[in-house]
Amino acid sequence: MHPHLARLRRRLRAACAVAGVPVEDRARLVMAATLLAEPAFGTGTEVTLETTTTDGLLAVTVRLPHPVERPRRNTLPLLPYAEDGTSLTWHLPTGAVRHPVPAGDDQATDEETLALIARADALAQEQRELKHELAETNSGVLAMYIELEQRDEQLRRAHSVIFRELEDALRPGPPAVPGLELAVHYSPTDQDSPTGGDLYDWFVLPGGQLHITLVDAVGHGVTSTRHALTVTHAIRTLALEGHPFRDLIARTARTLATIEPDLMATVILARIDPATGELTLANGSHPAPVLATVDGRARLLRSPVVGRGIGFPDPGSPELRHHTLDHGDTLLLYTDGLVESRKDYLEGQDRLLDLAPAYATLPITELPRELAGRMHDVVLHADDTVVLAVRRPLPGGSLSRQAE
Template sequence: MLHGVVYQDTTGTIIAVNPAAAEILGAPSEALVGLRSDDPSWAATHQDGSPFPGSEHPAMEALRTGEVVPDVVMGVAHGRTGERRWLLVTAVPDAFDERGVPQRVYTMFTDMTEQRRAAGALREWDRFLRRLRDTNVLGFVFADERRIIEANEAFLSMVGYDRSDLTAGRVDWRTMTPPEWAPMDDAAIAQMRANGSCRPFEKELLDAQGRRVPVLIGAAVTGLEPLAWVTFVVDLSDRKRAEEERASLIASALEARSEAERADDRLQFLLRAGALVAAARDSDDLLQHATRLMVPTLADFAVVFTPDREGALQLAVGERLDEPDAQVLLDVLHGALDWDDAPSLRVARDHGQSRLVRDLGPHLVATLPHLTPAARAAAQSLQGASLLTAPLSVGTQRLGVLVVGRSVGRVAFAESDVPVVEELGRRLAVGLTNARAFAREHGVAETLQRSVLPDSLPAAPGLDLAVRYLPATEGVGVGGDWYDAFPLGGTLFALVIGDVVGHDLGSASAMNQIRNTLRAYAVEEADPASVLRRTNTALAKLHPDALATVFYAVLDRASGELSFANAGHPPALVATKEGAAYLFEPAGLMLGVDPDATFTTGRVRLDTECAVLLYSDGLVEDRTRPIDDGLDALARAFSGHRGSSAEAVCQAVEAALLTGASRSDDACLLAAVCVRVTGDGATVPGSAPVVVLA
C-alpha cells in the first residue's frame, strides 16, 4: 500500500512531496508544491458529504495544538480524473521553536477508497441478506461447523421446528442430515474453505417428524475463524411430487403405447390429408393425390366414384398397390355392368352411410349380379380381403363415394378404421367443393382480368408500342398485374402499369375498378400526382380492403418530357447516352394504404435515342436471387438494346430475365419507342426523343 507524505509550513503551504503522495493525489509533485490546505481545488469533504474547511485540516490542527492528529478520514478530488478519493490522514507536528510551537508539519496519508467501497458493498450485502431472510421466501440459515446460529421462519417451517427449538439447540444441521448425504456436506465445507462458497446441490433433510424433505442448498462464507456461512435452502417437495406424477404418467403412456401409436398414425394420416385438401385447387389433382396418399399407408387400393350429369356413379380415379389381389379386385369392379349395381356404393351415395365388408369375395359374388364370368371367378379368390366404402358428403350434398380395400394376408379393416375413412371422405368432399368453387371464381377472375388488359395497343403516331404479359408458372391464382396505354390529346400519351395485391376474384374486380378510375381522372387531370391522389381516394371508398401499386407516366412526344408519379411500384428505368438509370424518386405509398396520401410528380427530359422502362415486380423478383440482382440484370439487358424497336426491347428483356425460369408471380412489360416514319411508310426507332417500357 502506498503511503503519501507532504511537508507543510505554518501556513499549510506544501513545500515537499514524496512520489507516493503525487500518485495518490493524481498530480505531479511540482504542481502540488505551493498548494495550501485550504486551496479550493482539493474540494475536501467529510464522510457525510459536508465540506471540510481548510482550517480544520489535520495539518492545521497539528500546527495549532502541537499534537499528533491521527486517523482523520477526508475526501478529496483526484487531480487527473476528478474522482473522489478517500484518504486516511495523520498529521505530525515538526520543527518546534524555542517557545515549543511547531513550524512545520508532516501530513501522512493512505488511499482507503477501495476499502471504503468494499466495506460499503459488504454492508449492503448484509442488509440484502437480512431483508431476504426476513421475507421468508427462501429458507436462510446462518451456521458454523458446530451449530445453526440463526434461521428464518421459512426454514423452520420447512423442517417442522419452531424458534424455541432453535433456541434450545434442537435444530442441528448434522443430525438433520441422513447418513448417505453426509459426504456431500463435507465436500461443500471443503469447497467453502477453498473458494469462499459452494456450488448449489440437492440433498435431503430430516424434519422434526423424521420425514425426508428434498431441498436445494447453496452457501457462502461469512467468517473464517471459526468457519461460518450463510445457507439458502429451497424446498423441492413440490417439484419431486411433480416428477413422480410425471413418471407415473409416462408409465401409463408406455402401457398404452401400441394403441397410442396406432391412433397417432391415423391422426398423422388425417393431418396429411387435411394439408393436401387445403393446398389443392383442382378436383382431379386432389383426388389423384388423395388416393396416392391412401396407398399403401391405409389400404392396398383406393378408388373414388363421382356422379355424372345424370347422377350415375362413374370411376373418377383409382390407385393400387402392386399386389395381385388389388389388381384382381379392380378387374372385378371393371367387370360390373353398372356401378349402381353395387349395394355398398348405393348406400354411401343415397344415404350417406359407410359400410365395412370383411370378407370381400363372397360379398362381391352375392351383390354384383352383372359380373362377367371371368370377373366372378376372380372375385371368388378374394376371400379374406376387406373393403370400406364412405360417402363424400358436405351437408346433404353427395359428391361421390370413396372405396378402400385391403388384400388377402393384410390385417382386415376393423370398426375403428371406419371413423378414419369417414373423416377422410368428409375432408375430400370439402376439398372438392372448394376446388369447384375456386374453379368458378378463377374463371370469373380471368374474365375480369382479360377485360382490363387491352386486346391491342392503340395506334400512336411517332410512337412504337410493344407489350408482354407472362402469367406465373407456379400456382393457379389469377395475377393482379395490368397495363394500359392511351392518348390524352395532342402530343401527350399515357402509359400505366399496376399490380393489385392478391390473386382472387376480389383482386381482379379491384384491378378493373382502378384501371377505369385512373383512365377517367387522367382525361381530366394533366398532373400524374393528382391523378394518383384522386384514384387513391376513390379506391378507399370503393374497395377499402384493396391495395395496389401503380406507376403512371405521361409522355409529351413533342418536347420529350416525361412526367410521372409512383404509388409504391418498382422504379422506372431510363436509358440515356450515359447508360441505364432508375427513377427512384419521387416515390409514394401504395394505393389503399392511406386515403389521404399525397403524391409527387417527377419530370425528366429525354434526349434522342433515350429509353424508359416501367415493369411489374414479377420481372425482377425471384425466390432464387436477391431483388438487387434482378434490377442489375434488367438494367444490363435494357442498356444493350438502346435504339432498338419496342418489340426488340421486349424480346431482349424477356430472354434475359424470364426464359426457362419458373415464376411464382406474373410479369408485365410494355414498350414504347418514339419513331420517325420514312417516305415508304417504314418506321425508324431512335429518331424521336423517347423509348418507354411500361
C-alpha cells in the same frame, strides 16, 4: 383300398345323405378326408371320425395321429378348421331333402366325380361369360374414355378462346401514337390463367398526350384482378375528367377507400408528349422505371420523393419526376415480378440495368418479351410480370444494335 378308409368314406357319405348335403360338397369332403386319412391308415395308426348336426350345419371332425401343417391343409379341396392340427373340422350347410345313401364306393365316386365335373363346367361357363362381360365393359370404358378425351379437348379449346378474349379485355394492345413506339409483354404466375393483379391501361388524352397506368394489386387470382381493374378504371375516369396529374393517385385512393377498403396496390403513372418527348412520372410505391438512352446507357428514373400506393398510409405522389426522352431513348415500365425471379430485388434491378441497353435496340415488338425471358432465365420466385416499352424513335430510322 384299405378297409378302414372304405368305412370312413361310407360314414361320411351316410352322414351327408342324412343331412341333405349337396353331392358337390360331399365330394369335396370325402376327397379331403381321404387325402388326410389314407397315409395314416397305411401306417396302421388310428383315425377317428365324429359327425354332428346343429343349426343347419353338418359338423365333421377327423382326428389324426399327427398334426397337419397349414400348407398341407391349404391344398385340400375343402378347407377345414384346425384346433391344434390333429383335429380338423368341416362345417357344411344341410338341406331340406335327404339324399339316398350310395350303394357302393364306385357308384358314389362316379356320382361325386360327375358332380364336380358339372361344377367345373358351370364355373368355366361363368368365367367365359365374365370375360365376355368384361370385354364389353372394357370396350364401353374405352369408348367413354375417348369421348371424355374429345370433350376435354373441346373444353380446353373453349377455355383457350375465353382466356384469349379475357386477356384482350384485361390487357389491351398499344394505342396508335404518332411519334412513339409501344409494346407490352405479360407473363402470369399460372400459365393456364390470364387473371392476376398486374394490369395496365394506356390511352391518348384529348390534348394528344399518351397516358399510361401500371398497377400491381396485392394478391393473386380473380380478386386481385378486380382490384387492379378498379384502380385502372378509376384513374382513367379521373384523368379524362381533367383532374391534375399530380393528384390522380391520391384522389383514386380516396375514391376507392370506402368502395374497396381491402384494396392495396402499387401504381405508376406516365404522361408523354410524343411531339417533344416530355415525360412526367407519378409513383405510388412502384418500382422505378428504367431509361435506356440512345448512347447505350441505362438508369433508373426515381422520383425525388417516392409516394405511396393505394391502400397504403398517406397515398399519393407528392413529387413528380420530369424528363425529356431523346430520339432513340426507350422507357421501360414494369412490375416487380420482372426483377424478383431470383428472390433478390436489388440484384434483379442491377441485372435489368445491365441488360436494358442491349435489349433496347431490338424491334419494339420483340423487346418486352425477349427482355422478360432473359430476366426469367432462373425462376426461384414466380410472380405476375408486366413489361411496357415506350420508344421515341430516331428521325431517320430504327436502332441497329442487337441484344447479346
